[in-house]
């Protein structure tokens with residue numbers, strides 16, 4: 001079995017009719033961790049959105065966790081998203097529910113039925129992010145760093161083959177960013193594959209990983225300490 005999780009070849013990334021990136025080649029193997037850097041508006045989010053099926057891949061080839069992005073149909077997108085975990089800058093938690101119900105909502109939406117199994121899974125992922133004791137709290141009662149931990153727990157619920165994190169520390173202060181990054185690093189070391197878009201230079205210096213840069217409509221690999 002191939003251990004390729006993601007492969008784009010000569011891909012073109014569009015926002016509506018605007019070509020944002022061209023000639024994109026990107027390969028991630030199981031267990032890789034890769035940063036995506038680049039200035040505001042350089043195309044990081046557009047690339048991420050193409051990978052999780054929010055934007056269509058019109059030209060080039062692309063496969064992600066076994067799905068062909070050029071042939072991806074609307075009805076297949078929920079199935080693609082069950083195999084990837086997505087973490088956003090603004091957490092995207094449901095503010096009217098507590099932590100447990102935020103996670104249960106996702107499990108139910110992805111086909112889980114057994115209450116006991118759901119409870120076990122929720123406690124397992126909360127334990128992984130260090131929030132097991134906070135399951136009953138409403139999300140607005142949590143700090144930004146805690147909210148992002150819940151979002152990371154949510155991304156882990158279906159044991160994803162790939163985690164896409166789009167500026168996961170973008171709303172956090174420097175100390176909290178380092179804590180959240182240490183958690184992502186730990187999750188990576190446990191065997192997960194992660195692609196993370198970031199502006200945060202302190203993180204890529206402290207946690208060195210392969211780094212790709214969006215610039216001038218292209219994507220290329222840079223030396224690990226290149227500036228953002």
Ligand SMILES: Nc1ncnc2c1ncn2[C@@H]1O[C@H](COP(=O)(O)OP(=O)(O)OP(=O)(O)O)[C@@H](O)[C@H]1O
Pocket residue numbers: 015016018020038039040041042043044045046047214
């Ligand atoms: N919904 C949209 N419709 C049309 N154009 C868009 C849309 N979203 C982004 N763009 C354009 O696509 C280009 C790439 O934007 P994108 O959001 O991918 O950049 P980014 O590198 O993620 O920036 P940031 O770091 O600010 O999030 C920009 O020129 C932007 O104006």
